[in-house]
Amino acid sequence: MHLYGTQTVTSEGHLAIGGVDTVELAKEYGTPAFIYDIALFRERARGFVETFKKENVKAQVAYASKAFSAVAIYQVAQQEGLSVDVVSGGELFTALKAGFPTEKIHFHGNNKSVEELTYALDAKIGCIVIDNFYEIELLKQLTRERQQKMAVLIRVTPGVEAHTHDFITTGQADSKFGFDLSNGQADEAFKALYKDEYLQLKGMHCHIGSQIFETEAFSLAAKKVVDKMAEWKQQYAFEATVLNLGGGFGIRYTAEDAPLEPAVYVDDMIKAVKKEAEAFGIELPEIWIEPGRSLVGDAGTTLYTVGSHKTVPDVREYIAVDGGMSDNIRPALYEAKYEGAIANNMNAALTTNYTVAGKLCESGDKIIEDIKLPEVQTGDILATFCTGAYGYSMASNYNRVGRPAVVFVENGNHQLAVKRESYEDMAQLDIELKW
Ligand SMILES: *Cc1c(COP(=O)(O)O)cnc(C)c1O
Numbered sequence: 001m002h003l004y005g006t007q008t009v010t011s012e013g014h015l016a017i018g019g020v021d022t023v024e025l026a027k028e029y030g031t032p033a034f035i036y037d038i039a040l041f042r043e044r045a046r047g048f049v050e051t052f053k054k055e056n057v058k059a060q061v062a063y064a065s066k067a068f069s070a071v072a073i074y075q076v077a078q079q080e081g082l083s084v085d086v087v088s089g090g091e092l093f094t095a096l097k098a099g100f101p102t103e104k105i106h107f108h109g110n111n112k113s114v115e116e117l118t119y120a121l122d123a124k125i126g127c128i129v130i131d132n133f134y135e136i137e138l139l140k141q142l143t144r145e146r147q148q149k150m151a152v153l154i155r156v157t158p159g160v161e162a163h164t165h166d167f168i169t170t171g172q173a174d175s176k177f178g179f180d181l182s183n184g185q186a187d188e189a190f191k192a193l194y195k196d197e198y199l200q201l202k203g204m205h206c207h208i209g210s211q212i213f214e215t216e217a218f219s220l221a222a223k224k225v226v227d228k229m230a231e232w233k234q235q236y237a238f239e240a241t242v243l244n245l246g247g248g249f250g251i252r253y254t255a256e257d258a259p260l261e262p263a264v265y266v267d268d269m270i271k272a273v274k275k276e277a278e279a280f281g282i283e284l285p286e287i288w289i290e291p292g293r294s295l296v297g298d299a300g301t302t303l304y305t306v307g308s309h310k311t312v313p314d315v316r317e318y319i320a321v322d323g324g325m326s327d328n329i330r331p332a333l334y335e336a337k338y339e340g341a342i343a344n345n346m347n348a349a350l351t352t353n354y355t356v357a358g359k360l361c362e363s364g365d366k367i368i369e370d371i372k373l374p375e376v377q378t379g380d381i382l383a384t385f386c387t388g389a390y391g392y393s394m395a396s397n398y399n400r401v402g403r404p405a406v407v408f409v410e411n412g413n414h415q416l417a418v419k420r421e422s423y424e425d426m427a428q429l430d431i432e433l434k435w
Contacts, residue, residue, distance in 0.1 A: 029407050062084055067292030067390055068389060068392055103125070117138060136189060226282070301384070328367060354371055355371075400426055
């Protein structure tokens with residue numbers, strides 16, 4: 001069995017994370033619960049940050065907080081010297097609530113509202129990544145009215161298709177995000193921005209997809225974007241100072257995934273950017289990256305309690321847990337695969353094939369299809385691994401199932417980071433009929 005980060009098996013055969021017994025965590029905080037291995041988050045963050053330092057390249061590593069947004073994780077990101085990306089007013093609010101340094105907040109999105117842009121300007125965040133012509137006009141108007149300067153990047157689609165699931169690929173020309181690099185739209189956006197009095201164009205951004213396992217895709221994207229920077233320098237004497245290559249670094253969900261170390265992605269990126277910059281005689285821009293999944297994904301483990309069993313003779317053995325697609329939509333949405341284990345029985349032989357179903361009213365609500373586990377009893381704690389990214393952040397109240405508790409563990413310490421949602425919490429926004 002593959003254990004992640006600080007996961008170990010105790011002498012009693014229990015799964016421990018961060019030096020804390022998960023069976024105890026399940027007792028104290030209830031299930032389902034997301035357990036975050038904060039030491040592993042730090043290790044991943046440092047893997048990115050220190051590689052840039054070692055290579056002496058100016059950089060910003062921005063945590064793409066849509067992967068998991070909560071006050072406590074912004075605090076950890078700040079402790080590690082990261083920047084953060086937000087994609088909505090809600091994420092911006094949460095980052096500000098955590099006291100995150102405003103100048104290190106970057107704002108993304110293909111349809112930022114006037115209210116969201118105004119909020120970002122009020123907060124004086126570090127950078128807005130402009131996605132489309134509508135946003136250019138909106139931001140020009142807002143900054144002119146307010147006589148306020150704002151650093152911006154142009155988001156481009158470099159036409160590099162990363163090898164990943166179609167639904168989560170954003171780098172092709174036919175994308176809802178950004179300006180196409182080859183059909184003239186990126187140039188048009190550039191011309192609308194580079195002389196603006198208030199919008200201060202720093203460079204370009206691209207994000208070519210997610211769960212990417214090879215470095216060539218990033219190198220190719222870097223080459224295309226740097227080539228465009230060189231063109232703008234030649235034609236307009238514009239010096240780009242920032243090249244943001246996005247996120248998308250792959251992680252290990254199952255034995256089929258073979259991710260690279262953060263350092264390898266970064267090293268290859270730096271090489272590609274240096275090579276192109278030298279070839280075209282432009283200054284090496286600052287390189288910004290935006291890992292989301294690769295910072296929090298394998299740091300997260302979900303604990304469930306097993307309830308009902310169902311045998312379909314000669315076909316399948318189901319066990320059902322006390323959560324499901326309301327806390328992990330990815331299997332239903334992307335056919336995402338997960339591994340798991342019985343947290344209170346880690347050393348037993350894996351004798352039986354199960355399908356792990358959730359408790360939500362959808363046939364597709366399955367967390368894992370075909371997993372070998374020991375003989376499972378009602379009341380056992382099932383751990384599913386690698387649920388830290390796009391799990392809690394995509395959670396819903398479908399069936400009015402409350403969202404799980406989130407617990408941080410590190411060095412033998414544990415603390416609640418997000419409370420479990422109660423029935424009362426869920427009904428809080430409801431208003432009684434008045435007629
Ligand atoms: C989602 C997203 C990321 C993070 O992607 P991961 O696959 O989680 O690393 C980074 N940048 C942008 C613009 C994104 O939309």
